[in-house]
Every structure is written in structure tokens, then in C-alpha cells.
Amino acid sequence: MTYLVRYSKGMMSSRILILLWISTLMSGCIDPFEIETENFENILVVNTTITNEMKNQEVLLTRTFRFEDDGPLAEEGATVKVVEDASIEYLFEERSPGIYRSVQEFAASSGREYQLSIQTIDGKSYISDKVTLPQETLIDRIYPQRITNNDGVEGLGIFVDTFDPTGNSLYYRYEFDETYRVVSPKWYPFDLVVTRDGPGLLFFEFDLVERSEDQRICYANNKSNNIKLTNTAILEEDRITGLEVNFIPAEDIRVENRYSILVRQYVQSREANGFYEILSSFSESESLFSQIQPGFIEGNIVSENNADEKVLGYFDVSSVSEQRIFVDRDDFLADLPSFELQCELFRPEAGSATLLEYHMLIRDFIDSNTVRYYSDVPLPPDGSIPFTFVRRVCGDCTTSGVSEAPDFWID
Structure with missing residues (x-):
């Protein structure tokens, strides 16, 4: 077996020593090398979804980063606002580096147009297309079911049903927060x-x-880190039945005791769905070194100063519905090996x-x-x-x- 050890400039010597120590435990040959990004473009990345929930809405601003860097750099000191019907302004303030929250709570309303405006600390301005709130559709139900996945692993599947009798929703995106109870197996008083x-x-x-x-006894939390999309555009009716939004293997710590999941359903526009489909295919690419790489993902945000400047992100306005369920292991997985x-x-x-x-x-x-x-x-x-x-x-x-x-x- 061959293992790849990546060294980047500026690493502390202690980290290198640790990597070298780990490498001695591995079998196979190791050829350490340094990877450096060529033709790097410093691009503003915008991540936001404004919803019909009455809350402090949020906009996340970062910059693209090189492969050899540790992670994205927050875009700090920007002026951010959302404009409703070209007249009402909702101002955002920076609560932590790169995270901007609306000063006042507000909810997107049907029949109104919304536009995102960003001015960075260096004086550059960015503007989004005007977007409207899609049809609101409630989740019918969230339910657990014992299943075997495509890899032959038994565990707990989480499924969603929903239906829009008006036939106007069509495009759906799903996220979830999962919380689970952890019991110390060797707790001593x-x-x-x-x-x-x-x-x-x-x-x-x-x-x-x-x-x-x-x-x-403790409680741990995870957020979904993938993009789950579906649509009913070519179906006879706007109905989703038995869509799997999560799977947890029976031997996973999350279902070792008691488990809860909050599923959020976003109804979004066709344009937003197209953007997230491309983004999903990019994030699921098997390797950064694969032969076929997607190009730049164009969203609906542009620079007002330079028409050729690239901006990565999409200003999304979606209606949202959510449901939470609780699951006890003994109700579904009692006879299977556990964590x-x-x-x-x-x-x-x-x-x-x-x-x-x-x-x-x-x-x-x-x-x-x-x-x-x-x-x-x-x-x-x-x-x-x-x-x-x-x-x-x-x-x-x-x-x-x-x-x-x-x-x-x-x-």
C-alpha cells in the first residue's frame, strides 16, 4: 500500500517529525513532495440562503484558497445588505470573521424581490440578481427504517415524504442536523x-x-456536509415519496443509544437547483487529480467594478420546512452489532x-x-x-x- 504525505511550506518542525514518525508505521514506499498551486485566482466566495423564517439571516464571505493552504480566509470588514423591492434595506453586521448576520430579524415574503449587495473593505462592490421566494411546501413526514445500503451495510435510513398539490414547488434541497446521546462505557464514580x-x-x-x-452522559451534534437534491419536474405530480436523506451504519456511535435528526426542506428556484447540482458534482469528484474537472461554477452574483471578475456563490431565497424525529436503537437495530x-x-x-x-x-x-x-x-x-x-x-x-x-x- 502506498501512502501520500503532503508537506506544505511553513510547517513547524514538530509537525514534520510527527508525520515522519507516522510514516515509519506505514508499509510501502513514500515519496514526499510539495504541491503548489499554479495560476491561483483570489475569488470572493458567497454562501447564503435567505428563508421565510423570521430570524437573523446570515451571509458567509470567504476567499478561495490554494491547495497547499490550511483553509479558506474569511472576508472581513465588508458592508453587507439585502434589499427588498428596491426600497427596504436589511443591514448585516459581522459577528465573527466572515460571518455576517442581519441586525434585525426578517423573513422573505412571497411576491417580493430580494437582492444581495456586498462592498468589501478594499472598495469593491458586488451585486446579485433579483430573486423571489418560491412556493412554500411543508414536509409530510420524516421516518426511520432499517435498511441495507448499496455497499451491503445494514443500518438506519432516514426518509422524507412531501407533496405539493399545486405543483409549483418542483425543486427541493435537504439539509439536516443530527444529535445523539453518548454514554461512557467505563464511567466510574x-x-x-x-x-x-x-x-x-x-x-x-x-x-x-x-x-x-x-x-x-453527553450529547453530540453533526451537520450534513453533502448536498441532497431532488426534483419532480418530469413527474406527473409534485410528490416525493421515500427519499433517503441520511444513512447511519448499525455500528456507528450515532445510533449506539438514542438518536435525533432535524431535517430541513428547502424549496428553491430552477436556477438555484442548477447551481447546486453543479456544486454537488464538483464536491463528489473522486479526486482532485481526476482527469475530468468541472470548470468555474457561475452563480448569480457579479462584480459591479469589473465585469470579468469571477465571484463564486449563489444568492438563494428559499422557503423552508423542517421536522424532527427521535429514534431508539432497540426499536430498529437491537439484533445488529453496535458501536x-x-x-x-x-x-x-x-x-x-x-x-x-x-x-x-x-x-x-x-x-x-x-x-x-x-x-x-x-x-x-x-x-x-x-x-x-x-x-x-x-x-x-x-x-x-x-x-x-x-x-x-x-x-
């Missing part, structure tokens, strides 16, 4: 602490203190070390915050018995989520 140490001692003294219940962490107990070995040196090792283990104490054996005051630990992820769920349940959570 006590933490090990050092109660007495210092120079001149022959050994440390240890004690057990109650551990917070906050490390026992399982490797949580073997381990004891730091003293070897030929003195008791004091061994205790110093245990103290360093505790201070590293990478392990959690776990034992059913009573702890003697002098710590003469071996101490037992598990990896932190096994005894502390805050490595995977947060301890406070979301407001919407229902047990």
Missing part, C-alpha cells in the same frame, strides 16, 4: 487525586474524590522503579488528562496496589460531546 506529595517523601498519598455525573470502544483496563508498570518513582508516574498519568481512573479494588492510603485506568474517551463522554442536553431533547 470517583477520580484519583494526589493528596500528599513533595520533597523528602518516600511515597505519595492518594485519595478518591467523587466524579461529576456530567462525564457520564463498541476499545476500553481495556491497563495498569502503568512500575518495573524496577521505587515506590516514589512509581507514584510520580501515576501523578503524571493523572495530569496528562488522557486517562480516567477505573477500579473496583479498595484504595490503600499508601497506594501500594497497582492503579488501573482506562482511556479518557471510555470514562469521560465530554471528549465526544457536551453534558447538557439540548432544549429540544426528549427522553
Whole structure:
């Protein structure tokens, strides 16, 4: 097997050493090389969808970045506004680098035209086409179903049904937020602490203190990172039945316990659908080095200063409907293998070390915050018995989520 290690300029020497260390664990030959982008174009990237929800709407501005860079650079200090019917202006303020939110809450309304206006800190101006709000259509239902996917993997599929009797919606886009409960498999009600140490001692003294219940049950969250599109333009009626919007393998941590998903359905214009179809095909390209690469994705935003300047993005105004469901594993996947962490107990070995040196090792283990104490054996005051630990992820769920349940959570 051949592994590719990519080095970029300006990496810290420690990072290079780590990569080299990892490479020694890999089989095969490694030819490190440096990739540099040629003919780079610094293009403004606009990401926004204005909806019919009454809320602080959001516009995200970044710049394209080179392949060897760490990620996109936020476009800061811009003046952003959305204009309704060429008369009402909704101003946006920068809440964090590149993220602009409307100063006041507003919702897109049917029969109105909306236009996005951006002026960057260097004085360049950008304007979108005027767009209108499409037909609003509610989700009929979201439902789970045990299925086997195309790769032969069993798990939980999430499906959506919807219907527009007027036949005007036609083009749909789906996103989701998923939240799941994480239970620490080796949570222990006590933490090990050092109660007495210092120079001149022959050994440390240890004690057990109650551990917070906050490390026992947590909640983690994921957002969809792909583009799910469908349309009914060539169908006899504007109806969607059994569209799969997500799939979770049975052995995934997300369905190890209790799972919830919020599905958002956007009804969008034909033009917006075309843009997202191209964007989806680009993002699903098998490799950045594949022979066929899509060209520039043209949206509906242009530069007012330079007609030849490229702008990447689409000013989208969509109607939205959403539904949330909860799923318990036992209702669908009880007889299938489930997610399982490797949580073997381990004891730091003293070897030929003195008791004091061994205790110093245990103290360093505790201070590293990478392990959690776990034992059913009573702890003697002098710590003469071996101490037992598990990896932190096994005894502390805050490595995977947060301890406070979301407001919407229902047990």
C-alpha cells in the first residue's frame, strides 16, 4: 500500500517529525513532495440562503484558497445588505470573521424581490440578481427504517415524504442536523487525586474524590456536509415519496443509544437547483487529480467594478420546512452489532522503579488528562496496589460531546 504525505511550506518542525514518525508505521514506499498551486485566482466566495423564517439571516464571505493552504480566509470588514423591492434595506453586521448576520430579524415574503449587495473593505462592490421566494411546501413526514445500503451495510435510513398539490414547488434541497446521546462505557464514580506529595517523601498519598455525573452522559451534534437534491419536474405530480436523506451504519456511535435528526426542506428556484447540482458534482469528484474537472461554477452574483471578475456563490431565497424525529436503537437495530470502544483496563508498570518513582508516574498519568481512573479494588492510603485506568474517551463522554442536553431533547 502506498501512502501520500503532503508537506506544505511553513510547517513547524514538530509537525514534520510527527508525520515522519507516522510514516515509519506505514508499509510501502513514500515519496514526499510539495504541491503548489499554479495560476491561483483570489475569488470572493458567497454562501447564503435567505428563508421565510423570521430570524437573523446570515451571509458567509470567504476567499478561495490554494491547495497547499490550511483553509479558506474569511472576508472581513465588508458592508453587507439585502434589499427588498428596491426600497427596504436589511443591514448585516459581522459577528465573527466572515460571518455576517442581519441586525434585525426578517423573513422573505412571497411576491417580493430580494437582492444581495456586498462592498468589501478594499472598495469593491458586488451585486446579485433579483430573486423571489418560491412556493412554500411543508414536509409530510420524516421516518426511520432499517435498511441495507448499496455497499451491503445494514443500518438506519432516514426518509422524507412531501407533496405539493399545486405543483409549483418542483425543486427541493435537504439539509439536516443530527444529535445523539453518548454514554461512557467505563464511567466510574470517583477520580484519583494526589493528596500528599513533595520533597523528602518516600511515597505519595492518594485519595478518591467523587466524579461529576456530567462525564457520564453527553450529547453530540453533526451537520450534513453533502448536498441532497431532488426534483419532480418530469413527474406527473409534485410528490416525493421515500427519499433517503441520511444513512447511519448499525455500528456507528450515532445510533449506539438514542438518536435525533432535524431535517430541513428547502424549496428553491430552477436556477438555484442548477447551481447546486453543479456544486454537488464538483464536491463528489473522486479526486482532485481526476482527469475530468468541472470548470468555474457561475452563480448569480457579479462584480459591479469589473465585469470579468469571477465571484463564486449563489444568492438563494428559499422557503423552508423542517421536522424532527427521535429514534431508539432497540426499536430498529437491537439484533445488529453496535458501536463498541476499545476500553481495556491497563495498569502503568512500575518495573524496577521505587515506590516514589512509581507514584510520580501515576501523578503524571493523572495530569496528562488522557486517562480516567477505573477500579473496583479498595484504595490503600499508601497506594501500594497497582492503579488501573482506562482511556479518557471510555470514562469521560465530554471528549465526544457536551453534558447538557439540548432544549429540544426528549427522553
